[in-house]
Amino acid sequence: MKLELIAAVGRNLELGRDNDLIFDIPGDLKFFARTTRGHTIVMGRHTFDSLPHKLPGRHHVVISRTMTSDDPDIEIFDSLEAFLEAYGPKDELVYGIGGASLYAQMLPYAGALVLTEVDADADADVYFPAFDANAWKATELGRQEENGLAYRHVRYERP
Template identity: 40%
Template sequence: MTITLIAAAAENNALGKDNKLLWHLPDDFKHFKAKTSHHTIIMGRKTFETFPKPLPNRKHIVITRQLDYVVPEGCVVVHALSEAFDLVKDEQEVFVIGGGEIYKQALPFAHKIELTRVHHTFDADAFFPEFNQDLWVLEKEEYHEKDEKHFYAFTILTYTKK
């Protein structure tokens, strides 16, 4: 099984503030959808609660400490990252989609990182973890200029563990 962290983070690793994204980048959303569709996505409760409803064509695993947490049909609740990984051990690739604490816990187990680097810094309360670039190979880099639909320039980076 390949464990892939997929995130959009600013130059200062900012992910979000007050459970909200700090930018709107339609091409990054397309990238996220293309990568994660028809796969399992693993996330923390706060990340899950930012969605108006579960994302289509994906199995959702939500990690929470709340023992009585209720999710819509088709979503699964677990209470630890290890439980989530146990549920998906037979899958080819799964995606960890946040938030900051879940990324931090999952990083040592990750085989791949799909990181959209937003070329700006933001005030935030959730951050993507620092990772040792010496342990990773940058396989692909795709730069996107800022334009009428994208207020910030960004680069989609694909890393694989050495």
């Protein structure tokens, strides 16, 4: 498996508040959809619960000790370790989409980070884990401004 983490973050790695996104950027949501469509996405239960619906064109994996589902497009593992054991040998690109605790647990296994870096501070209660950007090879994928927010998409790859 090739694991990449994808997230939109503020200047201080802010992710969200009250189990919701903190930035209203429709263009970034489209970027997220284009990037993850056709791939497996892995998330914690709170992130899954925050989705308005299952995201089309993606296989959903949820890490949860309590969640159950009969939906064949939702696979549940009771731990990150169980997920890594099952998906590690697969030749597949998987995107980690949150939340904060799962990002922190997955960061050591990620080969790349696809971050939307929003040039703004936000009142957040969850944050993306701190990482040394200098230890990664950064490639800017583009810059935009929308709803008064300047942002850029950056791909960080382990050297």
